[in-house]
Amino acid sequence: MSTSTTPRPLRVAIVGAGPAGVYAADILTKSQGVQGGDFTVSIDLFDRYPAPYGLIRYGVAPDHPRIKGIVGALHKVLDRGDIRFLGNVEYGRDLTLADLRRHYDAVIFATGAIRDAGLDIPGIGFEGSFGGADFVSWYDGHPDVAREWPLDASQIAVVGNGNVALDVARMLSKHAEDLLATEIPENVYEGLKQSPVTDVHVFGRRGPAQVKFTPLELRELSHSRDVDIVLYPEDFDFDAASEAQIASNNQTKTMVKTLTNWLVEHEPGNASRRLHLHFLHSPVEILDSPEAPGKVAGIRFERTELTGDGAVRGTGEFVDYPVQAVYRAVGYFGSELPDIAFDEARGVIPNAGGRIVEAGGAPVPGLYCTGWIKRGPVGLIGHTKGDALETIGFLLEDRLNLPGAQEPSEAAVTDLLEQRSVEYTTWEGWLKLDAHELQLGADFASSDPTHTGLVRERIKVVPRADMVAVSRGE
Secondary structure (H helix, E strand, O other): OOOOOOOOOEEEEEEOOOHHHHHHHHHHHHOOOOOOOOOOEEEEEEOOOOOOOOHHHHOOOOOOOOHHHHHHHHHHHHHOOOEEEEEOOOEOOOEOHHHHHHHOOEEEEOOOOOEEOOOOOOOOOOEOEEEHHHHHHHHOOOOOOOOOOOOOOOEEEEEOOOHHHHHHHHHHHOOHHHHOOOOOOHHHHHHHHOOOOOEEEEEOOOOHHHOOOOHHHHHHHOOOOOEEEEOOHHHOOOOHHHHHHHHHOHHHHHHHHHHHHHHHHOOOOOOOEEEEEEOOEEEEEEEOEOOEOOEOOEEEEEEEEEOOOOOEEEEEEEEEEOOOEEEEOOOEEOOOOOOOOOEOOOOEOOEEOOEEEOOOOOEEEEEEEOOHHHHOOOOOHHHHHHHHHHHHHHHHHHHHHOOOOOOOOHHHHHHHHHHOOOOOEOHHHHHHHHHHHHHHHHHHHHHOHHHOOOOOOOOOOOOHHHHHHHHOOO
16 A cells, blocks of 8 residues: 655745746746646745835835736735735845745745946035935835935936936926825825925936837826926937837837927926926036035036937037936946845846856856846836746756755744744735725825815825834734
8 A cells, every 4th residue: 555745835935025026926826737747836925125016116106006007916916825925024134045045945036126326427425416216215105214305406407318217307396286196105295395396307318219218107297287398409319220219119209209299399388397308418527516515506417429329429518507406317226135146247146047146157056036136127027027937937947956945834934033023014914004004095185174085095104113013913
């Protein structure tokens, strides 16, 4: 008489509960019994924040309801109950790599990129010079940033021509009252309401056909009340590469057509605020003044020209703009993780298709990465799904040769967190916090008679301690 034992589930830890982490968990769950034979998986999804969704919650402007619709898809994945969410757990502090190795067969890092990429020009460290990603974290109610933000400039420069640059510019130029219907935190609303801003200038190094933002982001600029969009004929130039891009790429064609129409049709109005779009400007130096040394008083650019292949070169012509604040929005950059190799130049974990590799290029058994920490902060949601699919494919290929967990039970991990007094949050806790934020939004009109009838989708809870207390029912 023969007996058979059911093999234990493959235990996988995913560090990072943004889109990259959730998609990896979803793909791995759906791979059970499909790829590589009959097996089951048990997945724990960790995040350093008490709430899930990563940059969708803390990196997307609050007036982006369509983009935030991604949350609905992520919610469905986590609400199935076959993936365990453990929030308010920081890798490297609450759990080490050795801990994860002991409790899981494989570990996937999906920690993204949250830092600002550098802009190496003189004056970048002056008072009034900010990182765009830092500003995004503030207006999105990130639990680990200060509640206050210095909003005392009337003229502002935003350096960059991607979606983050447009988000930053739109949030700086938009009237705070027009953001009340969103999930904007109360401290952010109060800060923006006091802003004396009149002019926000967005600068790109190349031409209109080379911008990195999307048609959706561009169109949203025109929806801001009492904000004029200002463009300049001398900034519109198209070389052979530009014309080829316009002819072959519908997105580029749409954006160039929109910008050209605005240039021709938009007469400066009587709006109290203006949003200026500049092209063919390369930042050279942030300026201060003798009266206020070390404080932003302007920014200098060199005018550029297209070289025929879509690149640009300097013309030797310099132009100064008087501004009191400069925001660099030239991209995100990944952060190094304890005990994991890191590429300082690219801001990513060295990897081969998602397999984390050693200095010599050999894969580290059982360690993987996906998302922006794998490929760098480029691409949209579709790229993130493709990343996850590639990484999970290699994990499944390695499945039978993984090191193996020493303590694979699900209870062992939460027992360890409790022994270390980590106030971890769960999916059920997120549902409590989610309902609490929605209720705060619903209660807003009745608590503020000056906004009777205003419907707010939610009011985001900002302090980490408050998020944890609501999530844990405390």
